[in-house]
Amino acid sequence: MAKLVKIKIDGKEIQAEEGKNLVKVAKENGIFIPSLCYYEHIDPPLGTCRVCTCELNGKAVPACMQKVKQGMDVKVNTPELTDVRKAIVEMMFAEGNHFCPACEKSGNCDMQHMGYEMGVSVSRFPHIFKDRLIDFNPKRMVIEHNRCVKCRRCIEEVLTDDGKQVFSFFNRGNETIVAIDYEQEARLTKEQALHAMKICPTGAILVRGASMGSPFGDRRFDMHSAKPEGKKIAKPSLPAKGPKKGKPKKKVIATISLAGCFGCHMSMLDIDLGFVDLIELVEFNKSPINDIKEFTKKCDIGLVEGGCCNTENIETLREFRKKCKILVAMGECAIWGGLPAMRNLVPLEECLEEAYLNSMTTEPGEHIVPYHEDLPKILDKVYPINEIVEIDYFIPGCPPNAEHIWKAVKNLLWGDQYSILYSEFKYD
C-alpha cells in the first residue's frame, strides 16, 4: 500500500494515498468535483473538458491532472470556482446543438447531468447554432456531431483489435470535430461499438438499434444527485422578505406562448388544486388561461413560453417587456430556442421550400410559400427571447416542472424561501 499523506480540500484535512488522483480522493471524502473527460484508467488524463477546474496552492488547475502529494491545499467550492465550472458547461451547451427532449441519451447523459448538478438554468453565452453534420455513413454507428464535446475519450479508448484508431480529431479551432474512420469502424465488434456509445459523455456516438435506453424515471440521472449530500440545487435568488400583515393586494400575472407548444402552459395547470389557492393571491391579466387578449394594466410578472420565430412574436414580446415589471423565460424554447430552433441549423429558404414546395402532400397547383401583408413575417432563425429584450429570470425544463414554476413565481412575488428538488429540475 502506498504511503499516506495529508492534504486539505476546502479546509478539510484528508488522509490519502500518495499519487492517487485528486478527483478520486475528493469523491471518496464526500467532495464532488465535476468532470466530463476524466477517466480513471487513462494516463496521462485527457484534460480536455476543463470542468474540474480547482485551485491548488492558489493556482487554477484541472483537478484530474493532479496526483495527491503531501501538503496540497486544494479549493473546490469557492464561489468563483463554482461559477467557472458552471460557465464551462454552459459554454458546451452554447457551442453544440443540444436538444435534450429529442436526444437518445437524455437522462443517461453525463453532460446533462452536470448541468443539473451545477444548476445551469440558462447559458450566459449566446447559442452558436452552427450547422453540423450527422454522419450516417458508418455501418454500425451514427455520429451526431451536434452533440460532441470533444472530450477525447473515444479517441483514446476505442481501438480496433490491431490497435488502429477509429476516431480522431479533425480540423482545428471552432471547426474541430471528432471524425470516424468508416473502414476501421466496420471492423469493431458489437461489444466494442456499444462500449464507444457508453463512454461518450453525451449522445454523440449512437449504435443503430441500441440507442434508446431505459424509460423515464429509470434513467441514470433521473432522480438522484451525484453529490454525496444535499439534494437542493437552487437557492432563492432574492432575499427573503417577511410576510406582510393584513390582506395582501393581489399580484397581477401575464402569460403568453410564442414559438412554443403550449406545453409549459399545460405544465402550469399541473399544480391541480393548488390553483384554487393561487387564485386567492393573484389575478391574471393578458393570458391564454383567462383568454384576455390585450393588456389592461401593468403587471407584476410576465411568464413567457417559447422563442421568437416571426414578427408577431417580436411585437408581443416587446409589449410584454413594456407592461411587466419582471419578465421570466419559462421553458427551453424561451431560454434558447428549444425544439423549434432545430430549424436554425438549416437556411430558412430550404425549410420553406421543403415545407411548401417540395412536400409530398402539397396540393397540385398550390406550390407557393404563403406571403401576405396580413401574415406575420418569418424570421431567419428562432431567437431566444433574451436576444430580443432583457429577461430577468429563467426557468429551465421542457416543460418546467409545475412545482418549479410556481415556487419560482412565489419567490419572485413574495420572497418565499424555496428549494427545488433534484427531480424537479429537468431539461427534458
Next chain:
Amino acid sequence: MQVDLQVHQRANPDLLDCLWAYQNKHGYIRDEDVAEFSAYRGISKVELEGVISFYHFFHRKPAGRYTIYLNNSIVSEFSGFQRVKEAFERETGAAFGEVDPSGLFGLFETACIGLSDQEPAALINFHPFTNLTTMKVKHIIAELKKGVPVEKLCDEVADNIRYVPGEGRSVFLREYFPGSAIAKLQALSPEQVIDEINRSKLSGRGGAFFPTGLKWGLCRQQESSPKYIVCNADEGEPGTFKDRVLLNTMPGLVLEGMIIAGYAVGASVGMLYLRAEYTWMKDKLEKAIEQFYRMGLLGLNAAGIKGFNFDIRLQLGAGSYVIGEETAMLNSLEGKRGESRVKQYFPVEKGYLNQPTVVNNVETLCAAARVMELGADHFLKLGTPDSPGTKLLSISGDCHLPGIYEIEWGMRLEDLLQLCQAENPYYIQVSGPSGECVSMAEKNRVLSKEDLRCGGSLMIFSGHRDILDILINFADFFKEESCGVCTPCRAGNFIIRRKLEKVRLGLAHQSDYEDIRQWGKIMQIASRCGLGKMATNALIKALDAFPEYFNQKIEGEADRLNKEFNIERAVADYEKFRS
C-alpha cells in the same frame, strides 16, 4: 482495462516531411496518398487525416499551381490588405479560399508570415513578396501567367536592422565569427557551461522569461537518455520577425547555441523547427548545417570535443500558430496534431518521444552562444540588474522606421517610440495579440522583465486607427488558431468574437463589457495552454486603458430592449418569397 500507451504515444517523426513530399509532388495531398501512406504505416486513415487537417498549409484539394498566401494580420490590414486582396482576385480570376477555373492560381489568407516590417506581404509557393501594391500584384500575376518562375520574381527580404547599441554593447547584431562561441566549450565542463549561463541570468526570449540555465540544469539532471535540444523557430506571434533576421543574417550563431545547449545538457540530437512561412530560408539553413558538419562542429566528436556527438536536423512546420507552444511543438515533431500537451511533465523531464528535451527560442540560443563567446560578465554589464543583456524587438505599424531594434533592457517606451519615429502613437501592442496593450499614459514604463515584458513583437497604432479593428483582428486570429481541444479556448474565442461584433455595431451595454471581462477571466483560468489563457489579455486591458473610447460605443438601456436584434435583417430571408 489498461490503455496501451505504447500504441497511443507512437510517433511518426518523419510524417510532416512525408506529407510535404506528397504535397510538393502533386500540389496537394491526394486520396491515393492518404490511402498509400496509412496502409504503409499501419495507421488508420482518420488518424492521418486528423494530422493533415490540423495544419493550414496542407491541402486535400488542388490548391493551384501557384498557391498564394496573403497575410491578413492587423499590420497588413492597415497597410492596404483589402486593396491588395481585391487586386489578386481581379488579376487571377479566383476568389479567396479557392482556385481559379484553370487551376493556375489558388488564393488563401494566412496569419502573420513574419514580414510585418514590409506589409502587405504574401507568399507565392512559399517565396516572399513584400510591400505589395495593386500595381505590383498586376505585374506579378502577368509575369507568372507568362511562365516566369516564381524564384525570379520574388523579393529579396530586407533585414531592416534599424538600431544597434554602440560601443561594443551589442550582443546579437555584432560581427559574427563562426565557431568562436563553441571554441570556448573545450576548456569547460558541461556544468561549467550551465554555471556561466546561470551567472548571466539569461531568461527565455520567447516571452516566458524562464531562466535558461535552470532549464538546462534540470534537463542535465535527468538520467534518461538520449536527450534532445529543440530550437523553436516558429515565431508565429503576429508582429514578430526578430528570429527571421537572426536566421537570415547569422544562421551559424543559432546552430552554435544549439550545440552549446546540447553539450551542456548531454543531448545528442538537435532539431530546428522552422515555420513553413520561412521555407524561403530553408536552403540557407541546411547549407549552414552542412557547413558545420564539414567544419567538424557537428557529428562525431562535435566541436572537437571527444565523446560529444551531436547532430542537427531541420524540421519544417506546416502552418499553425499554437505550435509555438513548446509541448505542441513536441507533438508536431513527433508527427502528430500540434495540440498542447497536458502539463503533467515538463519537457525537460519527458519531452520529445518522452525523453528529456530542452526547447529554446532562436533568440535565447543566440544569446547563450554570445554569453559563451563574450562571457557572462560582459552580458551582466548591459541592461538592468534584473534583466541583463539586450533584446531584439520587431517594430511594426504606424512608424517611419519599422524593423529590428536591439535595445538594452531598461529602455523607456517613449524613447523607443522616438527612435522608430512613431506617428502620433496611441495604442501600442506589446508582445503581439497575446501580450498586453498600453496607452500613452504608460509611456514611462520600462521594457524589462520587471516592468513591461516583451517577447519581441511591438506594434504601434496611431490615433486615427479604430481600436476595435485591432481587437477584432486579434479575435479572428485566436478563433482560427485555437487547437480546438479544450472547451474554454475553442468555444470562448468564438463567443468573444461575436460579442465584439455587437460592440462594433455600437449596440453594446455596459453589461456587455462586464461580460467580456468575466468571460475572458474564465478563459484565463480554465484554458489548457497559453493560447486560451492569453487570448483575451489585450481585450481586457484595452477596456481599462481606453475607457473613453469604449464608453462612446455604449447604447442606452432605458427601455430594456436588446438593440442587437435587427428586425429588417431577420426577415430579409423571408422577403425573398414576396411575389
